Amino acid sequence: MIRPLLIALAAATAATAAQAQTPVITPAPAPEAAAPAAIPAPAVPAAQAPLPITLPSLTLAEAEALLLERNLALAAARRGVDVARAQVLVADTSPAPTIGYNQVVGQWSEQSRLSGQYGARGVSPLNNAQATFSVLIETGGKRELRTRVAREGVSAAEAQLLDTLRGEVFALRQAFFAGLEARANLQVALANRQALNETEGLLRRQVQQGQIPEADLLRFQASRLPFEQDLAAAAQAYVAAVAQVAVQLGTDATRQRPQGASHDPLAPILAPLPFDLRGRLDARASEPPPREQLATAVANRPDVLAAARIAGAAAANARLAEAGRSRDVTLNASLGRTELSQDLPSGSRTAFASNQVGIGVSIPIFTRRLTDGTAAAATALQGQAEMQARLVLTQAQADVATAWASYLQARQLLTLTTAQALRRAEEAYQSTEAAYRAGGRTLLDVLDALRTLNATRVAANGARAQMLRALAGLEQASGVAGIAPRP
Incomplete structure (x- = not known):
């Protein structure tokens, strides 16, 4: 775009105004007329x-x-x-297996039901203990x-x-x-x-x-x-x-x-x-x-x-x-030992300790x-x-x-805006500015033309950005990489 220089514009308009000026009485040279303050x-x-x-x-x-x-x-x-x-x-x-431990921690005797307790004592783990092991077998x-x-x-x-x-x-x-x-x-x-x-x-x-x-x-x-x-x-x-x-x-x-x-x-x-x-x-x-x-x-x-x-x-x-x-199966095993009194009333031998080994199976029903x-x-x-x-x-x-339709619309809008509307707005502004310099338009007319040119330039920026967004949207919608440019 040709950007007119203010000084050249002032000189040109001053020369045009000097030719049309009415001569003054004094013989001194006529002062230069004011140059229109055009907006470049x-x-x-x-x-x-x-x-x-x-x-x-x-x-x-x-x-x-x-x-x-x-x-x-x-x-x-x-x-x-x-x-x-x-x-x-x-x-x-x-499933993780489980282990257990049980023991009797105290003992006492009775002579009769709920009365006459005697011989109460605590029991050490060394004297009484039972260990259990359980595992779930999945089917x-x-x-x-x-x-x-x-x-x-x-x-x-x-x-x-x-x-x-x-x-x-x-x-x-x-x-x-x-x-x-x-x-x-x-x-x-x-x-x-x-x-x-x-x-x-x-x-x-x-x-x-x-x-x-x-x-x-x-x-x-x-x-x-x-x-x-x-x-x-x-x-x-x-x-x-x-x-x-x-x-x-x-x-x-x-x-x-x-x-x-x-x-x-x-x-x-x-x-x-x-x-x-x-x-x-x-x-x-x-x-x-x-x-x-x-x-x-x-x-x-x-x-x-x-x-x-x-x-x-x-x-x-x-x-x-x-x-x-399919029902799962749970296997249980136990090992126990107790040194508590195990004498039976009719027993002929005194028992010092009792040892037990157990195994069990459980199935849900x-x-x-x-x-x-x-x-x-x-x-x-x-x-x-x-x-x-x-x-x-x-x-x-x-x-x-949808993205394809947006792309086609953005492409059409970009062509229309940048190839036609922008060029016409620039030509309109230049024409209005030239008419203003010739005295046929006012400065406000030039400002209006500048506003139109600005709006068209902004629209052109919007069309270019919309094209980039449409290409990015096409890539996002399809999942195909490399469609959108990297500006």
């Missing part, structure tokens, strides 16, 4: 133009690398995988089935971790692209402010020299309010977007870094930012795969895989419940209702999980269809 069209600012404050830069690739390390949702999902793996160790272990392959359920749980947890990563990367990209859009709009607003400041300075000089009335300067200053509001709104939008990126990276968005000295009124608004986003909204991306290929790829999307694996775990759990119909109910519930849960897996797959297919 703000050049399109560079995507990476510096802000009024100094901040560490952050690209999307760097942000994604930090997300893998710091994202809190990912950290929680990793803990879920650790829990599932620990459950495998628990499931792949037979029906319960241990193998239980382990299979746990391993299916690990597989599902790993798929859920990948799905969490997919969602968090998408959220990061959305916030990052919103930040790039806000930054581009902020650069447009800053360029406008610079152009308006130059024009206001020229108007002030013309008022001081008596070339124009002060009312023109006041009208111009009053007309600057919408531009200042746009600047403040763009700065606030950028702060909000950067704060959201900080959330995705597990960073404290309120932590201020040492900033360079700046007298810009915008600096206090931007000061709390932890970093400055770097990237290009106009980054080109290759054409995405065909829609049919993306629709086929959704079967490997992490959440679809997670739902299918949860259904697999439910099926394994149903088989485990069916195995509950009346378990049919319990096992039938457990098996029925497990079968119902399996059917529920299978329906949920089908629902997730259907939703994924719908996501691809």
Whole structure:
């Protein structure tokens, strides 16, 4: 875009005005007429133009690398995988046997019922003790089935971790692209402010020299309010977007870094930012795969895989419940020794101690209702999980269809905005400015044209950001990596 220079513009308009001027009586040369204070069209600012404050830069690739390390949702999902793996160790272990110990701790005798007690004494463990051992023997392959359920749980947890990563990367990209859009709009607003400041300075000089009335300067200053509001709104939008990126990276968005000295009124608004986003909204991306290929790829999307694996775990759990119909057996063994008095009334020999070895078997009974109910519930849960897996797959297919439509719309909007509307707005502004220099338009007309140009530039930034978001959405919906660019 051609940016007219104020000095050249003033000289050209002064020469035109001097030719049309009525000669004065005095022979002295006529003073130059006041040059119209045109507003130079703000050049399109560079995507990476510096802000009024100094901040560490952050690209999307760097942000994604930090997300893998710091994202809190990912950290929680990793803990879920650790829990599932620990459950495998628990499931792949037979029920622990139990041991027991019993002893008599006191003894006394009676001469008659409940009276005449005598000979009370405490009993040492060395004189009286009994040890027991009990072990449960599982039948029906319960241990193998239980382990299979746990391993299916690990597989599902790993798929859920990948799905969490997919969602968090998408959220990061959305916030990052919103930040790039806000930054581009902020650069447009800053360029406008610079152009308006130059024009206001020229108007002030013309008022001081008596070339124009002060009312023109006041009208111009009053007309600057919408531009200042746009600047403040763009700065606030950028702060909000950067704060959201900080959330995705597990960073404290309120932590201020040492900033360079700046007298810009915008600096206090931007000061709390932890970093400055770097990237290009106009980054080109290759054409995405065909829609049919993306629709086929959704079967490997992490959440679809997670739902299918949860259904697999439910099926394994149903088989485990069916195995509950096989009754488990509990074996018991005991060993006892007592040195308490063992004399029998009719005994001919005095017994010093009594030793005992015992063995027992126990089997649960009346378990049919319990096992039938457990098996029925497990079968119902399996059917529920299978329906949920089908629902997730259907939703994924719908996501691809929606994302593809959004991509086509974003591509059309980008072409319309950047190739037609933006060029026409620039030409309209240049035409209005030329007409103003020729005396056919007022300064307020130029301001209106500048506002239209600003709105079109902001819309172009929005179209570029929407294209990036649409590509990221297509990647997120299909689960196919490499579709969205890294600006």
